[in-house]
Amino acid sequence: MTETKELRKTRYLNPYVGGVLLGLVLLSANFIAGRGLGASGALKSTIVATMTTVAPDASERSGFVKEFRESHAGNPMKTWLVFEMLGVLVGGFISGALAGRLKFKVEHSPKITSRKRLILALTGGILFGFGSQLGRGCTSGSALSGMAVLSLGGFITMMAIFGTAFALAYFFRKNWI
Amino acid sequence: MGPLVINEIISENTNLFLAFLIGIGFGFVLESSGFSSSRKLAGVFYGYDTVVLKVFFTGAITCMLGLLFFSLFGWVDLGLVYVNPTFLTSAILGGIIMGAGFIIGGFCPGTSFCGAAIGKIDGIVFIVGLFLGVLIFGLGYDLWDELYMAKNLGSPKVSESLGMSDGLFAFILIIIALAMFTVAEWAEKKFPREEY
Numbered sequence: 001m002t003e004t005k006e007l008r009k010t011r012y013l014n015p016y017v018g019g020v021l022l023g024l025v026l027l028s029a030n031f032i033a034g035r036g037l038g039a040s041g042a043l044k045s046t047i048v049a050t051m052t053t054v055a056p057d058a059s060e061r062s063g064f065v066k067e068f069r070e071s072h073a074g075n076p077m078k079t080w081l082v083f084e085m086l087g088v089l090v091g092g093f094i095s096g097a098l099a100g101r102l103k104f105k106v107e108h109s110p111k112i113t114s115r116k117r118l119i120l121a122l123t124g125g126i127l128f129g130f131g132s133q134l135g136r137g138c139t140s141g142s143a144l145s146g147m148a149v150l151s152l153g154g155f156i157t158m159m160a161i162f163g164t165a166f167a168l169a170y171f172f173r174k175n176w177i
Numbered sequence: 178m179g180p181l182v183i184n185e186i187i188s189e190n191t192n193l194f195l196a197f198l199i200g201i202g203f204g205f206v207l208e209s210s211g212f213s214s215s216r217k218l219a220g221v222f223y224g225y226d227t228v229v230l231k232v233f234f235t236g237a238i239t240c241m242l243g244l245l246f247f248s249l250f251g252w253v254d255l256g257l258v259y260v261n262p263t264f265l266t267s268a269i270l271g272g273i274i275m276g277a278g279f280i281i282g283g284f285c286p287g288t289s290f291c292g293a294a295i296g297k298i299d300g301i302v303f304i305v306g307l308f309l310g311v312l313i314f315g316l317g318y319d320l321w322d323e324l325y326m327a328k329n330l331g332s333p334k335v336s337e338s339l340g341m342s343d344g345l346f347a348f349i350l351i352i353i354a355l356a357m358f359t360v361a362e363w364a365e366k367k368f369p370r371e372e373y
Contacts, residue, residue: 012210013206013209019234019239020236025203031181040286044311088200091207096295120282121299129306134274142268148241148244151334153264153330154335156268165277177223
């Protein structure tokens with residue numbers, strides 16, 4: 001009994017089935033909204049909204065805010081990706097709840113401390129956040145969605161992300177294995 | 178027929194509501210596939226767990242084929258579907274910085290939200306980092322403005338750039354993906370790890 005319960009706890013979807021489902025979600029986004037999935041765009045909206053609220057004058061002069069406004073009229077938080085990312089939080093929570101995976105914890109290799117893991121997570125986050133803006137989208141918006149619509153830039157960004165991570169994997173191996 | 182919002186079959190507000198539902202599907206699939214775990218995600222770079230590669234490529238190919246067939250049946254006008262633009266310099270540099278962030282932080286933006294949704298504190302801290310990174314980019318925008326806008330190639334398709342039809346490119350990509358899946362299955366047997 002306990003054994004089956006344990007098994008169920010850690011069981012994940014077959015990756016190929018997960019991939020097909022992910023593809024269908026992405027296809028429905030393209031069919032309905034004419035655009036793919038994304039994540040970092042919602043972060044950008046949030047930062048633009050914060051900047052324009054905290055320092056309205058200075059941020060109106062900012063090239064970053066101007067560039068955002070050229071493609072987004074109105075309230076920066078009333079965008080497709082913001083609503084989509086709120087859904088991601090809900091969907092992730094539902095899946096975790098059904099599988100019995102809801103738990104506050106710092107996940108890390110036994111070879112490193114929680115503190116070190118959190119410092120690495122913060123550093124990685126800063127780099128990924130910055131890179132996603134420079135690269136006009138992250139793994140979701142640029143690589144995955146870009147590849148599905150055969151965007152040249154999507155393929156280039158995908159290869160740069162995975163190529164760099166593979167190239168650096170050896171140097172960071174102690175944090176993971 | 179599609180894209181529905183562009184052809185004004187549904188309203189802008191319905192579109193935002195559907196974005197929320199699509200997000201739920203996206204988050205659900207990512208979490209059920211194990212993308213809420215940084216050690217599972219990082220596994221692809223060491224061979225012990227290649228779920229990222231399998232889900233990612235199967236997903237991209239499923240959607241790509243779906244769009245090609247939908248277009249063939251006249252269900253979607255591919256001319257109206259957004260194709261990400263290509264700014265060569267920033268696509269490469271941004272990708273390199275993101276790759277470093279991936280192997281150091283163990284998440285990408287979408288997956289860190291999934292991790293945070295089930296209580297992963299490292300996921301929450303990664304998200305704090307993401308916001309800081311975007312803020313740094315925004316505040317220092319004038320410093321990298323030129324780099325960001327350099328080598329604008331428009332929105333070319335990879336098939337056009339290689340001088341082949343969309344269908345032929347899709348076929349080749351499927352063959353490449355199948356070869357990668359074979360290597361991935363082999364790697365998981367060669368570099369196995371116990372529960373993590």
